[in-house]
Amino acid sequence: MATLVCLAVLGGACSDVDGGAVELSWKLRPASSSDPDKFVDCASGKPGTRPVTAIRLDWTVGDDMGFDEWPCSDNSGVTRFALPPGTALLSVSPRCAEGAAALDTYIAPAPEQRNVILGDTVSLGAVEIVVVVSYCDDQPCICQ
Numbered sequence: 001m002a003t004l005v006c007l008a009v010l011g012g013a014c015s016d017v018d019g020g021a022v023e024l025s026w027k028l029r030p031a032s033s034s035d036p037d038k039f040v041d042c043a044s045g046k047p048g049t050r051p052v053t054a055i056r057l058d059w060t061v062g063d064d065m066g067f068d069e070w071p072c073s074d075n076s077g078v079t080r081f082a083l084p085p086g087t088a089l090l091s092v093s094p095r096c097a098e099g100a101a102a103l104d105t106y107i108a109p110a111p112e113q114r115n116v117i118l119g120d121t122v123s124l125g126a127v128e129i130v131v132v133v134s135y136c137d138d139q140p141c142i143c144q
Contacts, residue, residue: 016081017081017118017119018081018082019081019082019083019084019085019116019118020081020083020084020085020088020116020117020118020119020120020121020122021078021079021080021081021082021083021120021121021122022057022059022068022078022079022083022088022090022114022116022121022122022123022124023076023077023078023079023121023122023123023124024057024076024077024092024123024124024125024126024127025075025076025077025125025126025127026055026072026075026076026092026126026127026128026129027039027075027126027127027128027129028040028041028042028044028052028072028094028128028129028130028131029128029129029130029131030044030130030131030132030133030134031107031130031131031132031133031134032132032133032134032135034134035133035134040131040133041073042072042073044131044133044142046133046134046136046141047136048136048137048141048144049133049136049141049142049143049144050096050097050142050143050144051072051096051097051143052072052094052095052096052101052131052142052143053071053072053095053096053097053143054069054070054071054072054094054095055069055070055072055077055092055093055094055095055129056068056069056092056093056094056095056100057069057077057079057090057091057092057124058090058091058092058093059083059088059089059090059091060088060089061083061084061085061086061087061088061089061116062084062086062087064084066082066083068080068082069095072094072095078121081118081119083116083122084116085116085117085118086115086116087113087114087115087116088113088114088115088116088122089111089112089113090111090112090113090114090122090124091108091111091112092108092109092124092127092129093106093108093129094106094108094129094131094142094143096142096143097143098143101142101143102140102144104132104139104140105131105132105140105141105142105143105144106129106130106131106132106142107129107130108127108129108130109127109128109129112124
């Protein structure tokens with residue numbers, strides 16, 4: 001009966017719950033306070049920058065490590081129920097088309113420690129990532 005309800009309600013999108021999940025949303029803020037924009041798009045359009053293509057969530061729970069990532073323009077993401085139960089260290093970072101963004105081109109929030117419970121979703125809330133998008137001739141910029 002539960003399978004039929006699951007199929008009817010979710011249109012066949014049921015999956016096993018093997019752990020906990022994490023949800024978050026994000027915004028990109030320019031590093032320069034002289035920039036009139038308080039937030040920038042994933043493709044900032046600023047000279048010397050290229051688009052942030054994805055936002056990555058890394059986790060460590062005991063000896064288990066994993067990650068998930070979403071298109072930057074989605075502005076939010078939720079993992080599958082894949083994180084093992086226990087104390088998790090969660091960190092967020094921007095990704096460029098070539099891979100990880102250079103560490104000197106952004107400031108992400110400090111990693112957060114959260115308790116992951118089987119079948120529950122941990123919320124990181126709104127995450128703000130500060131990206132370097134100006135003075136690119138003088139310093140490295142995001143996804144340069």
